[in-house]
Amino acid sequence: MRALPSLTLLGLILVGPGLVACDAKPGETDRAFSASGQVIAMGGGAGGAANACFTCHGLQGQGDGVSTPLLAGLDAGYLQKQMEDYASGLRPDDVMSRIAKDLDGDSRRAVAVFYAGLPSSTSTIATHSASPPIWRTGDVSRGITACASCHGSNGQGAGEGQPIVAGQPVAYTLEQIDRWKSGKRRNDPRGVMAAAVQRLTDAEARAIAQWLSDQPVSPTPASASASASVSAAAAARPAASRETRRPDRSDGA
């Protein structure tokens, strides 16, 4: 069990709704959403206290290190999409589907904006550990596309719709891979994830999940400069080899 909420945090929760009541100026919308999202995160929203996100996802949105994922610092659009998909049944889950259905669309967006704005983990011991080869290069003979081509070389995401997968607990990541293999989770655009993991062996999945759990959600200054030199090296390579690292997305993804 984590430490109890600090008094400051409780204070924020209590005054939160008052602060945002008539705050709809352009540019302030996200802040207003985030504040009402915080109330849902701490109080559960329409579903009541049993749905309070923090009880499972932690006070800082850090997850439980086992089967409950971290939310802090993930992309707001990704988080909102997951809430929609839990509610619609594209990503069925015994716990989350019920919770997402208890919220309306605005509340799902608000809580997504709130968690996206929380600071993500940046410190890690293993930032520079080498990624598993299958992550970096995939395996053409088995039709496995490099995970890095969509999720970035350290799992920190690659822009719109290519989510951060770094920093998640091992068991959570393995469970997601299983659900895509079995077709239980079906919310990936054009089936990209189902295809990516279909021929992955259990050992490969474990190696990836283990390595990802040690990667920071956002680049540390050190790994940012490391990846800057990686991109510099990539830029020096012939265009053809870059093509294989970053597939063309002119199909609208």
Ligand code: HEC
């Ligand atoms: C009773 C525990 C519990 C509560 C309360 C809870 N969650 Fe979850 N949440 C989970 C578990 C377990 C998962 C993993 C489910 C899966 O494998 O799809 C999860 C997954 C998620 C994900 C998917 C993250 C990703 O990386 O794809 C999001 C988003 C999420 N929860 C948001 C919320 C929000 C917002 C609330 C509050 C309104 C909330 N959760 C309340 C247990 C909980």
Ligand code: HEC
């Ligand atoms: C063609 C692009 C693409 C490739 C290649 C790809 N992914 Fe994904 N991955 C995605 C997208 C898009 C999502 C988000 C789907 C959604 O909206 O839920 C995702 C989601 C995930 C998630 C779930 C994150 C969460 O928080 O629940 C994991 C884990 C993951 N991918 C691992 C992998 C691994 C491991 C590989 C390589 C074997 C891989 N991906 C290859 C595009 C890709």
